[in-house]
Amino acid sequence: MKRRLRRARVVFLVAAFVVAAGFAIQGKAEARAYRRQLTSAYYHAFSELSTASRELDTALRKSLYTTPGPLRESLYRQIYAKALAAQYALGELPYGNVELERTAAFYAKAGDYAAALCREDGADALENLGALANVSRTLNQALDDLRLDLDAGALELPQVRQAEAALAQAVERGAQQLGGSVFQDVESAFQELPTLIYDGPFSEHMTRATPKALEGLPDVTQEQARQAAADFLHVSPAALTLLSAGEGTPPTYAFTLPQDGGSGYVEVTRQGGKVLCYFQDRAPGAPTMGAEEAVELAQNYLANWGFARMEPSYHIQREGMITIHFAPVVGDVYCYPDLVKVTIGLDDGTLLGYEAHGYLNQHRERAFEPPAVGRDAAATAVPQGLEVLSAQTALIPTAGGTGEVLTYEFKCQAADGSHVLVYVNAQTGQQQNILLLLEDETGTLTL
Secondary structure, three states, X not given: OHHHHHHHXXXXXXXXXXXXXXXXXXXXXXXXXXXXXXXXXXXXXXXXHHHHHHHHHHHHHHHOOOOOOHHHHHHHHHHHHHHHHHHHHXXXXXXXXXXXXXXXXXXXXXXXXXXXXXXXXXXXXXXXXXXHHHHXXXXXXXXXXXXXXXXXXXXXXXXXXXXXXXXXXXXXXXXXXXXXXXXXXXXXXXXXXXXXXXXXXXXXXXXXXXXXXXXXXXXXXXXXXXXXXXXXXOOOHHHOEEEEEEEOOOOEEEEEEEEOOEEEEEEEEOEOOOEEEEEEOOOOOOOOOOHHHHHHHHHHHHHHOOOOOEEEEEEEEEOOEEEEEEEEEEOOEEEXXXXXXXXXXXXXXXXXXXXXHHHHHHOOOOOOOOOOOOHHHHHOOOOOOOEEEEEEEEEEEOHHHOOEEEEEEEEEEOOOOOEEEEEXXXXXXXXEEEEEEEEEOOEEEEO
C-alpha cells in the first residue's frame, strides 16, 4: 500500500514537472515569437528609415546644382516629402526603448526649411541646403553601417540603444549652423507627392499603357512565339518548354530551357512576337575579360538581333557578370527612354540576361524639333562650381516617365571630384533634370 502511494506520488510529481515544463517551453516559445516579431519590426523600421533618408540625401545634393526654375522647385518639394517619410519611419520605432530626438529634429528641420523655400526662395538657400546635405551625408553613413549589421544578422534588443547612440553622434558630428534661418512648423498641408522616376518602365501608368513599339502589330500564335524565342537564343524550338501562354502585362508567352547545367527563361510578347526579357541562372566563374570587351560583345548581340546604332550609357558589375544599359542613337540624339539592358558573363562572354521593357514601351519613329537654344547658350544653365567635361543631345523622360523632352546632357565634375549630369531643355534653356553619378570599381549608377 505504501509502495503504491509512493509510486503515485512519483507519478504525480513527474506529471506536474512535465506540465510545468510544458508551460515553460510554451512560454519560452511565445517569448521567442514575440522577440522575432519585435526584431522584424525593428528591421522594417530601419529599412524604411534608410530608404527615406537616402532619397532625402539625393534630393538635397541635387538641389545644390540647380538654378532658379521648375526643377529647383520640384526638388524642394522632394526634400519636404522625403523628410516627412523619414519622420514617419522614425515613428515606427518603439520610442519607449529608443530615443531618436536629434535625428527626428534633423528631419523636421530639413522638411520645414524645404517647405519654406517652396513658399519663397531665400538668398541664403544654397548655403543652408549645403549645411543640411553635410548633416544628411554623415547621418546616412551611420544608417548604412546599421543596415549592414541588420543584413548580417537580426538586430538584438540590447543593440538598439547602441543604434540610437550612433545616429545621435552622426547628427552631432555633421551639424552646422544653418545660416541663422528660423525654421517653423509647417501650417499648410502639402499633398502626397509622386516619386520622380528617371528610368521607369515598371511604373504603374507605364505597365497599363500599350507598348509603343508594338502598336499596330498582329498577335502571334504560341508556336510563332516559340520560334521567335528560339531564333533569339539560337536554339531549337523543341528545346523550349511552355511555362505560360499569353498572360501578364503586356501579355507574353513564357518558355524555359536547359542551359549550361542550369536553366534559361525567356518571354515573348503576344502582340508582335518580340522578345521582352531573358535570363539564365548560371553562376559565372572567375572573370577573364574586362568591361570594354564585354560591352563590345553586348553590342554584337544587339546588332545580330537587328538593333540599329546602340550606345552604352552606364554599367554595373557584380558576381562575375556585367549589366550594360544601351540607348539607341537617332542622328545625334541619345534616346534614353528606349533603354535596353544586356547582361554578359565575364568568364566566357555568354549572354546571361536581356531586358527590353523600356525599349518596347517607348520606341517609335520620332521627329525632333530643331533646338531653339544652342548648345553654348544652354551651357550657361550649368551652375558655377561645375566643370563641363562633355556635352551631347539627349531625349529624356519627363517626371514620372509620362512624356519626353529634348535636352542637352552636360557631364560635369564637381569640386569634390564627383560627376553630375545636368540636363538643359533644348527649347527653353532651363534646367530639366539632374542626375548624380555613383562611380566605383563595379561600374556607374545614377541617382
